[in-house]
Amino acid sequence: MTVSLSEPTHKLVEHYRDDPLLRAELNALTRQTYGFDFEAWYQAGFWQADNQPCSLVRDGKMLANASANLLDFTLGGQHLHCVQIGTVITAPEARGRGYSRYLMEVLVERWAGQCDLLYLFANSTVLDLYPRFGFRRVVEHEYYQPWSAQPRATTFHPVNLDDGEQRQRFIDALEKSCPQARLSLVPNVPLTMFYCDGPYREAVFHSAEHEAYVVIEHDGERMVLVDVFCERELVLADVLAELVTATTREVVLGFAPLHGDGFATRVVDSDDALFVWGATSTSVDGQTLMFPLLSHT
Structure with a gap:
């Protein structure tokens, strides 16, 4: 998978949790898109190193983001080191230019094969997007x-x-x-x-x-x-x-x-469909279970 960034004015930024300007940009983008932000969570000391935004900025303005969240689960006595991709968003004025695709390629290239499970949740408007990156739909049961x-x-x-x-x-x-x-x-x-x-x-x-x-x-x-x-x-x-x-x-x-x-x-009948990376069957395939609601990122 080839990842490139053709526009020299664009910059990939990561590990900026304690940068007030970049954090404010992410907060503004999530507020605009989802109606919440991470500031109170950060100020309370809960934003840890396992929450890893990967963002694209131009002249200090955030254009898009996709975050990797490192999570551990247990399933039938087995310990699973997982990475959930979430907070995939693009600023309205920057849509249609492949920015989210670029960030997804960065994260998939980084984490595919490096954890027990790479997965994400997608709403009904983007169900056709994630198979392009090697993800497939897995049905959950409640x-x-x-x-x-x-x-x-x-x-x-x-x-x-x-x-x-x-x-x-x-x-x-x-x-x-x-x-x-x-x-x-x-x-x-x-x-x-x-x-x-x-x-x-x-x-x-x-x-x-x-x-x-x-x-x-x-x-x-x-x-x-x-x-x-x-x-x-x-x-x-x-x-x-x-x-x-x-x-x-x-x-x-x-x-x-x-x-x-x-x-x-x-x-499960909700606007939050589970997608798992890779063609090989995983520990969650074919099981009558769901990811806990409070584990979604």
Whole structure:
């Protein structure tokens, strides 16, 4: 694969986490595209070396970005060193010039064959793009169950992440949590806090009785148990009735549980399709599982 940059005014920049000007450019581009940025996450000390933006700039202005995120997972006792490509974006005024293609070629050339799994998630507008770089679609499955039982008195209470003590206890729990999923992200405080200190800030709950934290989302009659953090394996049947509401009619998991008893499975139907690099079958091929929602980058 040949990678070249024909325009001399363009510059490939990396390892700029602590450069306020380039970081501001990335933040502006992600804000414009996705409605969020990384500044609060950076200021909280969560942006670590395993989050590696690869960006194209011209005269200090960011034109495009694609990031490599180094993540470790466990699957059936096997440790997987993975690289997820994410935050693939191009400034509106720079689209159609091959900038994202160039950055993808850089990252694929760098990481293909250098990790156990190179993968990404793509929305429906770009499903035809990634096969050009050697990626292929892999179907994910989610676990769910219809719900008709009444809620049980809950021992779970909201976590106030603005409270220093509650925040630190939550971070400590993330570090000590054991796998709750078949495909489990090895404890990764920075990535988990990107979500839990961001879009899921009001969705984190703790139970002293169960010695567990959960992230839950209610959407009408649907409850999503996004993730679970506990030092021991948490029996989901023991806690679901404490998390649902009187109107819940379906419970969906944001991960593939260690034990699927009581759950049905179905193909994930979302605007976030999994693509894996390489023609050779990998450890996630043909399995009834999904990457945990909080592991997406």
